[in-house]
Structures are given as C-alpha cells and as structure tokens.
Amino acid sequence: MKGEPKEIRLIVNGKVYELRVKPKTLLNDVLRKDLKLTGTKRGCLESTCGVCTVILDKKAVRSCSILAVQANGHEITTIEGLAEGDKLHPIQEAFVNHGAIECGFCIPGRVMMAKALLDENPDPTREEVRIAMQGVLCADVGYVKQIEAVEIAAEKMRGGE
C-alpha cells in the first residue's frame, strides 16, 4: 500500500534502533525527529549545501538525499557519536581551539566530512583537505581556518603534537 510504513534497523553511533518509517522519510528526518539527534543539520534539501553530512559505513553521505529505508541495516555515525563523554574528538577540539567555528551551522557536517577523510587518509595533502571541504558549504566563508583545523587534527590523530 502507498505510504505504508516499513520496519528498518539502523545502527547509529553504535546503538541499534528498530523503527517504522514511511518510505518517503529521509534519513535526515529519522536522525533529527525520531532519534532526536539534532546535531545533524537540515539545510538546502537539494544536495547542494552538505550540512546534513553523516558517515554511513565509513563513507560521508548526505542524509537529506538518502531515504531512511535505504539506510536499513547500515551503520551510521553522526556528530553526537564523536566525543567520548566530555572529551571532544581531536577534530572537534581543533575546530574549537583554532577558531574555525563562526556561526557553527555547517560545522557538524564539516566535522563528519573531515572524519571520513582522515579515517581513510590520515595524512592528506592540503589539496585533498580542500577538495573534501568543498562538500560542505560555509556561508561565513571561514574555509581557511577550517582547512587548517583539519590539518591540525590530522597531525594529532597521527600521534604528533
């Protein structure tokens, strides 16, 4: 039947959720409305801005452009899954300490983009960081600090100081 809810199982930040969702529900809606994980933002809804970026099976994707039913069975990490208690993830810490956050709206998406990049490529060139950061738009034009913050975080994650 049209619009009939489907049962799905999502693993979000390591926790298993069993949900019933309408087929047209976007992954972004499930994260924000059903799971109350509002760190993931909702931006343009047309796959342009990238603020809704989350990590699905180790890859950065746009949660506004994936149906929740298509994420069935997959493992998702959102910004809420990065910090360990009060201890920020090195990428979050670098963004805060380096003054890379202006209004902050794009930051959750951008941090997830950076995490996907650094998990796959711990020592990216500046060009590689820039290309990854292109996937999330910043209306404050704070790109330089953001790129530098990713490089600072990369160094720390590699074990340097």
Next chain:
Amino acid sequence: MKDFEYMAPKTVKEALSLLSQYQNETKIIAGGQSMLVVMRQGLLAPEYVIDIKALSELDYIKYDEGEGLRIGALTTHRDIEKSPVIMKRFRVLSEMERNLATIQTRNWGTIGGNLCHGDPAGDPAPIFIVLNAKLKLISQGKERIIEMENFSKDMLEVDLHPGEMLSEIQIGNPKPHTGVAHEKLMVMQGDAGIVGAAVSITLKSGNGICEDARIAVSNAASVPLRAKEAEKRLVGKTITPPLLDEVCQVASQEADPPADVHGSAEYRKEMIKVFVRRAAAKALERAKEG
C-alpha cells in the same frame, strides 16, 4: 514528496520479476542522488519505487585484455574514480568522476542511476559516447545491448522499456594511438557542468593523421549531443591549431543549448567552443603519447 509503495528486492531476479509485475507508474531507485531531488520538487511522483541500490550483483568493475571494461550499473561513482584499472586504462573516467559531484554524492550515487536519469547536463554520457560504450539492458528472460549514443531520447527520458533495467556498461579497448579527454565548465569543482565536452581522437601510426574522432557535448541539447559534423572535419587530416579552431566552431553550431540561471544559450554556445577546443587539444596530446 508524495507517498509511494516501496519494494526492495534482494536479487536481480527478484527485481526483474517485480519490474515485470509493476510496469506502470514505477520508478527504479539506485542511489537516488538525482531522483530524490526531482521527487521533492514534485516533478516526479511514482506510485511504486523499486529500490535496487543493495543489489551487489550489479556492483563490479571488471577488465579483460580482450573484452575491455565492464562496469556494473550499481557501481558507485567513488569506486569508479578509485579503481586502479580505470585509472590506468581509462583515466578519463577517473578524471570525470572527480569533477562529477561532491564526495558525498559520489559515495552513494551510482553510474547506472546517473545514466538512467537522462539528464543532458550529466557528465558520464558524453564520455561513454566518445568511448563507444554499449549498455546491457535486462528484463525478465531477455536482454539487449544498445549503443550509449542511442540511449538518451529526450530531456530526462531514456530508452528503457517497461520492465527493463540497465545492468552493465561495456567499453571495448580503444585502438592504439587514441587519446580521450573531458573538460567541463563549472562554478566550483563538483558542480553540474554549465557545458561539458568529451573528445576522443585516434591517430594513424606513423604519420599522425586523424583516423577517427568522436565529440560529445553535455548541456548542448535536450540529449547528450554528438557533434558529428565537427568530427568529420578532423578525420583524414593532420590536426593543427587552425583546424581545431574550425572544429570547435562547427561543434558550437551543431548545439542548441538551453538557457537558464547558469547561462544564456548564446553564452553556452561560446563556451562549447572553448571547452570542445580544450578537450580536443588534450585528447590529441594523449593520442600522440600512446
């Protein structure tokens, strides 16, 4: 977005059976990176959506010295970009993928979904046209192979019969001394192309005369445009800068581009000259190398 009935077959066989059962008002979704946008805009409101994204049977890149390259329709853009065999033997595809969309879209979007969306602004179709690619279309108990060039029918319309789906893209090995290049005009890397041009040039060994040429342009008509008149000017000649000037003029004359917020038809015609020329010059250079 309007409600729809959702089905997620587990195998290709099951998908084809569902497709033969639900032939009307049905759309296949793969990555949905283009389709969900038009569904949200209300331009598309299917009754039934058959989700094939998880069919791993159609997610592969195979290469064979004799047969050439075979790409499963559900291979993601990112996997094509990163495939060592594609980087080595069909580097134009890897280069195209880096500019096709942002990383997030390339991570989830599939090559087959892109082709079946039938957007004349898309990057892969013109490149597959100049590579002389063929598409394998399957339906219950049947399959047919068609030329990529004949797949696009009109804006967002492709030659898929009811009950049919794209399963594979087939690309033969290019002849020796062939160079292929793609250039596109975009505001930012990963944006949709305002115009794009793919050119393949094959030179005769020894004398450097052009033996074969194929030119295809995106956003130049309601379907990916093959600029056949421009191609004819190259064949049988030694390619010189003045000849390239002439060829890109002819390609621009063959185009009937759309006008939108990104550019007027006149602007696109001018840019087709620039980008066909750039792609042709690069293809020529590559043809000379190997």
